[in-house]
Amino acid sequence: MPSRKSTFIHQGVYLADAESNASFGSSELNCAVDRPFPIPQYDPQSSLDIPSNLCTKAYIRTEAPSTHASRTKVLQLASRNSTNWYYGNHTKVSSQLGIERPDKRRSRLSITPSVFQIGTELLSTEQTKELGRLKDASSEIPETPQKGLFEYTEPPDGGFMAWAHTVAGHLVVFNAQGLNMSYGIFQAYYQNVMLTTNSPAQIAWIGSFQIFLLFFMSIIVSPLMDKGYFRLCFNGGSAILVMSVVMTSFCTQWWQLLVIQGILTGVGMGLAFGSGVIVLMSYFSKHIGVATGIAAAGSSTGGIFFPLIAEKLIFNIGYAWTVRVMALVVLLTLIPANIIARERPGHKSRGKTTMDWSAFRDIPYLLMMGGMFFSFLGIYFGFYYIATFGEAVLHLSPSDSTSLLIAMNAANLPGRFLPALISDACIGPLNTIVPATFLAAMQIFIWIGSTTHNSLLVIACLYGFSAAGLQSLYSATIFSFAPDASKVGIRMAMVFVVIGVACLTGAPIGGALIASDGGGYFYAQLFAGCSILLGATLLLAARVVKSGWLPQRV
Numbered sequence: 001m002p003s004r005k006s007t008f009i010h011q012g013v014y015l016a017d018a019e020s021n022a023s024f025g026s027s028e029l030n031c032a033v034d035r036p037f038p039i040p041q042y043d044p045q046s047s048l049d050i051p052s053n054l055c056t057k058a059y060i061r062t063e064a065p066s067t068h069a070s071r072t073k074v075l076q077l078a079s080r081n082s083t084n085w086y087y088g089n090h091t092k093v094s095s096q097l098g099i100e101r102p103d104k105r106r107s108r109l110s111i112t113p114s115v116f117q118i119g120t121e122l123l124s125t126e127q128t129k130e131l132g133r134l135k136d137a138s139s140e141i142p143e144t145p146q147k148g149l150f151e152y153t154e155p156p157d158g159g160f161m162a163w164a165h166t167v168a169g170h171l172v173v174f175n176a177q178g179l180n181m182s183y184g185i186f187q188a189y190y191q192n193v194m195l196t197t198n199s200p201a202q203i204a205w206i207g208s209f210q211i212f213l214l215f216f217m218s219i220i221v222s223p224l225m226d227k228g229y230f231r232l233c234f235n236g237g238s239a240i241l242v243m244s245v246v247m248t249s250f251c252t253q254w255w256q257l258l259v260i261q262g263i264l265t266g267v268g269m270g271l272a273f274g275s276g277v278i279v280l281m282s283y284f285s286k287h288i289g290v291a292t293g294i295a296a297a298g299s300s301t302g303g304i305f306f307p308l309i310a311e312k313l314i315f316n317i318g319y320a321w322t323v324r325v326m327a328l329v330v331l332l333t334l335i336p337a338n339i340i341a342r343e344r345p346g347h348k349s350r351g352k353t354t355m356d357w358s359a360f361r362d363i364p365y366l367l368m369m370g371g372m373f374f375s376f377l378g379i380y381f382g383f384y385y386i387a388t389f390g391e392a393v394l395h396l397s398p399s400d401s402t403s404l405l406i407a408m409n410a411a412n413l414p415g416r417f418l419p420a421l422i423s424d425a426c427i428g429p430l431n432t433i434v435p436a437t438f439l440a441a442m443q444i445f446i447w448i449g450s451t452t453h454n455s456l457l458v459i460a461c462l463y464g465f466s467a468a469g470l471q472s473l474y475s476a477t478i479f480s481f482a483p484d485a486s487k488v489g490i491r492m493a494m495v496f497v498v499i500g501v502a503c504l505t506g507a508p509i510g511g512a513l514i515a516s517d518g519g520g521y522f523y524a525q526l527f528a529g530c531s532i533l534l535g536a537t538l539l540l541a542a543r544v545v546k547s548g549w550l551p552q553r554v
Helices: 018-022 071-079 090-097 125-134 160-181 183-194 200-216 218-226 230-248 254-281 288-296 298-313 319-340 357-361 363-379 381-392 398-427 429-448 453-479 485-516 522-547
Strands: 006-008 014-016 037-040 055-061 109-111 117-119
Touching (some): 160 200, 160 230, 160 254, 160 298, 160 319, 183 298, 183 319, 183 381, 183 398, 200 218, 200 254, 200 381, 218 230, 218 254, 230 254, 288 298, 288 398, 288 453, 298 319, 298 398, 357 485, 363 429, 363 453, 363 522, 381 398, 381 453, 381 485, 381 522, 398 429, 429 453, 453 485
Antiparallel strands (some): 006 117, 014 055
């Protein structure tokens, strides 16, 4: 056989032939390789030279049969063929595998010695990367000319760098979602001071484009991240976000605000948020719920902080300089996030994403998708219009009206954690998100009868808390409807697009209903409440179709 480039396989890596590999289900395998590769026959005990052209097909695996759920099936399949990869002292070889009574088992799964070589030109790029990830930590792989070889490792699930990324994630969400959760202060100011000739629906399009692009950009960010463009997405998104907030301070007309504060800011939010959250999740496995919960709380802290800035400054130093102060806060909080955030060495790409057409035949999934659409169609109505309602209907001062939004976002903070803890510890995300969504709808209907500042303050707190159940658990709920891991990404992206469309249209519809009612809020409140109620009903139907009425974790 001619001379060829080689790479070493080390102890701790197992090779399975086609027959035993076929017995594993995809969910039981630790690593995914796209095709088998030929290796020379190898006898660990024999002193005889085996012809170099005698090869067999093999797959890379990381566990011995004794640790696999399919252990018995593997051994039964292997025993059907009297040939094996190796001959001689089976006791010694099997003891390396940790298999009891090796004399009665002829496994075709082989541990490889540290001196075993295979030609790199026989491997795909993915398989070469697998070898880099699976090498023994106590050994050193010699340099190989194969381009793109690097080591894959499991998530640290803790440690300084992992928790530092949690802080960075919180800062990113603080600016991306926190700014949008604060849009109610801009809605009120534009409607009453700056854009009095524009309807509430027109003004609401600005904030709606922000939240729509925050969700929609995920289908662009995800493939870019898979191709290694994290820095382009994260640093570029952060720069766009800072720049767009600064440019917002110079806007005086509706179309300028729509382009700059709505579309450009939304693109920056989506790029920074999507890439930041993906990187954060790569650092955790068991503690991913806690990590993402801390990061998600940034939307509430941002929703408190930015309205406080507006309340204290906007009537003292003016709109333009207030927005520039906000831009300075965005810059100062994104600098440490950009210093900390980086792709985790050894994080494995999810590979190419393909459309899952079977999702359109999955009734529970379609019901869940419809439930998410109608829930998010109405859920941001309260955050956008609670302040304008206080000023227009209850004749509150701008400061008191802003305090309603601050209280709503403050109550939203514990609401991000408590439902998530109940979901993880007891009943699951779908069983938790359904009652939370029903409670949010109920608060909108109660809001219709509110006539005093104190009663509206209580409703703002209750609504902020219950809405947080939907806002914090929608990702986990979508995840639970994926039939297998290979379809999680595309199914979540499909629902994110639907949610984005709902967020884009919900608040403007509410604004149009306010205008049609002569400035009254009854029709808009009825629309928001009925939308959320219909969404909760569809989510309940998805739960019943998926798992029935019996009490179980879903």
